Every structure is written in C-alpha cells, then in structure tokens.
Amino acid sequence: MRRDPLKMIMFPNADPSPEEEEEETRWSIEFLQESLEKDSCYFRKVTDSSGCYAGFAIWTLDPSSTVTGHKTKSTQKRESWNPVSLDVRAWIEVSKRLREERQRALNGQQNIWNINALRREIRAxxxxxxxxxxxxxxEDDLSNISKMGNFYLCIGDAVECSQHExxxxxLSEGIPLDILEVSLAIRRKERRALEIFIAHGWNINEPRTNRDxxxxxxxIKDEKLASWFLDHGADPNAECDFDxxxxxxxxxxxxxxxxxxLFDRGGSVKHGQLLHYAARRSGPDRIKILDFIISKGAPGMNRLLHQHRPADxxxxxxxxxxxxxGMAAREGTLDIARYLLKRGADPTIRNSLGDLPIKTAEYYNNHDIVALLSEFGATS
Known part of the structure; x- marks a missing residue:
C-alpha cells in the first residue's frame, strides 16, 4: 500500500506497521462507503504524470451539488476522524486539484447540455x-466562440427538419458547415438548404475528399437535382486530387x-478517364454509353488507369x-469485354501489379471472359 502514489501523498509520515496500515485502510473504506451512499457520485481512476495508477477520485457532475456532493439518501451519521498519519495539508492540495478537474468536466458537460437544448429548439x-x-x-463565456465546431449536429437537424430560417x-452566427451536412441536404433533395449553403460560402466545386x-x-442520381447543380455553377469536369x-x-x-x-453542360471526354469507368457499368445500357463516349473520342483504350499522370x-x-x-475482366461484364476487344483493346497489357486481364478474370471466376480472351489469343 505504501507504494501507492496517492497514499504516499496522504500518509507521508506513516509508520508501515500493520496497525497503521489497518487504520489507513479503515479510514479509506469508511470514506468510500459514505460516498457510495450518495447519489450522483462518480468514480474516476487517478494516475500520476507517468500514467501509473495512483488511486481513485470521487466527484459529481450534478451542477446543483456542493463541493463535497449533496445527500439525496439518508445516511448514518458517523463521527469524523482522521488517521494520525494523514497529511491534511497535502490532502487539501490534492482535493483542490480534483475540484479543478471536476469543474473542467462540468464545463464540458455544460457544452453538451447547451447543444442538446439547442437541438430541441431546432427540431421544434x-x-x-x-x-x-x-x-x-x-454570453456565459466569450471563449465559447472557439468551440462552435461542436455544434455541427445542429446544422444537420435544421436540414432534416427543413428549418431554413x-x-x-x-450559419450567420459562424457555426461551421461540414461537407457531411451538404451531403445530407443532397440526399433529402433540399434545394433551399443548398442555396443557403452557397450563400454562406460553400464552394459547389469543392472535392468531397481528396479522392472523391x-x-x-x-x-447525378437525380436528373433534376443534377440540373439544379449545373444551374448553380457545378462543373462536370471538376476533379479531386486525382483525375x-x-x-x-x-x-x-x-x-x-x-x-x-452533363455533356450538354460542358462535360468532356478529356477529363475523368471516362472509358475506364464506363467499363465498370452494370446497367443494361452500358454498351450504349460506351458507344456514346467513344463517338466523342474518349481516350485511354490501352492505357492503365491514372497512367497519364505519373505522380498519381x-x-x-x-x-x-x-x-x-482489365476492369471488365474484373467486373465480369462479358459484353463490355467483347465490345472493347472488337475496338482494339489489347489483352496483353498487364495491370500495375503485373497481372494480365485473363489472369484477373480467372481470379474472379469470370470463366466466360477467360474463354473470350482465349479466343483473342490471350494466355495466362
């Protein structure tokens, strides 16, 4: 017990005799028992600066309680006593630090209460x-202005409830806009919310992520919504960090x-490696799409994805x-593979890991494509 850092602070002068040990333990147990009989008391592990376990601390997150907690249950009155080895001054200092930590926790809890209260008003x-x-x-604390990022959920609530005012x-108060809330507005087809976002600085051509x-x-899943985006300056050719x-x-x-x-509003086959992505299409109109973009001169038939930009x-x-x-071989789209082969696709070009399209088709159990590639002279 003497090796416990918190005990060493509390009982620096104690004689490590069994009697002293027993007295200290009894004092700790009685204090613990009394605390357990009080509602709103929470136990937290206490560690020293190195992270080693030092003991436990008890405090309440109930803002109406006093420093020592308030009794909501009747407790048996005990005569107050301290072990002779207790360093009261050291324990008061520890208690002060614990109270400061309690206040810090209360401040954090207060932020949660404010956010929840604000969300209730929004939903109402x-x-x-x-x-x-x-x-x-x-007004409670001017430093709260630096914590407004915690209120991002409120933006989502306003979008979900169509509370445009x-x-x-x-947003006018400075609560930051997250791209996830814009995405939510798109899923809900909330055009008015999107207009508000634009009015408050959202860049409609900002990449979703560095790879999206x-x-x-x-x-684009909704033609009318896609048209709205185009009317508000969206660029079909806008890239992320990659093409x-x-x-x-x-x-x-x-x-x-x-x-x-999208093509009528500025889309171009020179951007986006369209042929590669069209080769992944699974809908019944996939050949129609391929015909359409190849007729517009889509490049990259025998080029690896991103090969035109060495850094990427x-x-x-x-x-x-x-x-x-190679993408068609992976996806198992036989008609696309046949279409590409008839238009000059080279089955001997390996992917960036060194695998041929026929090897890819074998790996994904696309046996009909394996047979097709074999007809065009491909071997694994």
Missing part, C-alpha cells in the same frame, strides 16, 4: 428559442439522360490499376 422549429439558447451560451441563423470529386457526383470527376461517376451509375445533360499512378499502383478491358 422555434427560431426565438434557438437565438436565446445560442446567445446565452456565448434557423439554418440561415446558425465534388458533390455533383452525388446529385476523377462527377462525369466519371456518372459513367458508372447515372442514367443516359443525365450523362447527356505511382501513388496508386498498389491498387492494381488496369486498362478498361
């Missing part, structure tokens, strides 16, 4: 309540009508970058 559509709650929170207020293109790539564009995403999942719309290629070659034919 109470603009005045939102304004009052937010203003009160700022509240959404405008929150701007959010037009999410809107991957909303139009490239459309090759995989958008309707033919939406793809035509080197950073991604571990993924097994392929030609469009």
């Amino acid at each position: 559509g109470n603009l005045q309540g939102v304004q009052n709650t937010f203003s009160d929170w700022l 509240i959404l405008t207020y929150l 293109p701007p959010l037009l790539s999410q809107a 991957f564009t909303p139009l490239a995403v459309a090759m995989v999942s958008a309707s033919f009508a939406t793809i035509k719309l 290629y080197l950073s991604l070659e571990y993924e097994g970058l392929s030609t469009p034919l």
